[in-house]
Amino acid sequence: MNSGPARPRVGHIQFLNCLPLYWGLVHSGALLDLELTKDTPDRLAEALVAGDLDIGPISLVEYLRHADELVVLPDLAVGSDGPVLSVLLSTAVPLAEVRTVALGSTSRTSVLLARMLLEELHGLTPTYVTMPPDLPLMLREADAAVIIGDVALRETYEAERDGAAHPLGLIDLGAAWRDWSGLPMVFAVWAARRSFADQHPGVVKEVHDAFRAGLDLALGDVAAVAARAARFEVFDPATLARYFTTLDFSLGERQQAGIRAFAARAARRGDVPPLRTMTFAQV
Numbered sequence: 001m002n003s004g005p006a007r008p009r010v011g012h013i014q015f016l017n018c019l020p021l022y023w024g025l026v027h028s029g030a031l032l033d034l035e036l037t038k039d040t041p042d043r044l045a046e047a048l049v050a051g052d053l054d055i056g057p058i059s060l061v062e063y064l065r066h067a068d069e070l071v072v073l074p075d076l077a078v079g080s081d082g083p084v085l086s087v088l089l090s091t092a093v094p095l096a097e098v099r100t101v102a103l104g105s106t107s108r109t110s111v112l113l114a115r116m117l118l119e120e121l122h123g124l125t126p127t128y129v130t131m132p133p134d135l136p137l138m139l140r141e142a143d144a145a146v147i148i149g150d151v152a153l154r155e156t157y158e159a160e161r162d163g164a165a166h167p168l169g170l171i172d173l174g175a176a177w178r179d180w181s182g183l184p185m186v187f188a189v190w191a192a193r194r195s196f197a198d199q200h201p202g203v204v205k206e207v208h209d210a211f212r213a214g215l216d217l218a219l220g221d222v223a224a225v226a227a228r229a230a231r232f233e234v235f236d237p238a239t240l241a242r243y244f245t246t247l248d249f250s251l252g253e254r255q256q257a258g259i260r261a262f263a264a265r266a267a268r269r270g271d272v273p274p275l276r277t278m279t280f281a282q283v
């Protein structure tokens with residue numbers, strides 16, 4: 001039997017932030033044409049850079065570190081233009097007294113954003129420790145913690161529910177970035193390995209089309225996506241619907257300006273090489 005061409009190896013962030021994309025792939029049937037790997041953002045970035053994945057989401061900082069090996073898929077990102085709800089600096093002491101910060105190990109971009117804000121905006125010089133994303137454990141070791149994804153979304157909603165009784169301070173880093181820079185924050189983009197895109201431009205276009213169409217499908221029916229997702233999540237449908245519509249999945253001019261502003265700051269600190277140009281996949 002002829003083995004036929006292999007399915008593209010595609011990454012998927014196993015956080016609620018990417019559930020609308022997954023819904024779209026399921027409903028369009030495009031999922032059948034992909035070999036999908038679900039994982040945390042840190043591991044997906046590592047796999048894409050190592051060549052174990054062909055296409056996938058990549059934390060912005062890891063993209064900036066490997067921009068020469070990657071091409072960006074247009075019109076797709078995980079970001080926010082203001083509050084994001086799921087990227088937090090959580091504090092157990094007043095901000096000015098923060099001396100130690102635990103950085104969640106699944107994040108590359110939000111942890112750097114938090115460091116920039118603490119050091120450059122607030123003039124603090126804390127010491128940092130990287131830890132698994134477990135907030136109570138992190139705050140046992142440090143005065144503050146940076147968390148992303150579902151863990152952070154839960155903390156946002158508990159803080160809203162508790163009001164003044166909530167024991168922790170909370171800074172939404174999407175909101176903090178916009179206040180500081182005036183721009184949207186892009187936490188992750190989708191990219192293909194440049195060598196894969198050169199060899200299989202049609203496949204990259206197909207995957208991009210499937211993502212974009214799937215996302216439009218999901219965002220066009222957010223109530224249904226939220227209701228279905230709520231069956232197996234701790235969040236209620238209204239909470240999920242609000243989250244899915246707060247996230248900014250676009251990668252337009254303002255989002256790209258946000259990327260350039262973040263990249264310039266990160267490069268100035270020596271955390272990433274200077275960004276020359278963002279090369280987009282031909283789709």
Ligand SMILES: C=C(O[C@@H]1C=C(C(=O)O)C=C[C@H]1O)C(=O)O
Pocket residue numbers: 013015017041058059060078079084086087106107108109110111148149150152187188
């Ligand atoms: C908005 C989010 O965006 C993310 C944040 C990332 C990071 O900080 O490195 C990476 C991928 C995205 O999942 C989130 O996870 O809540």
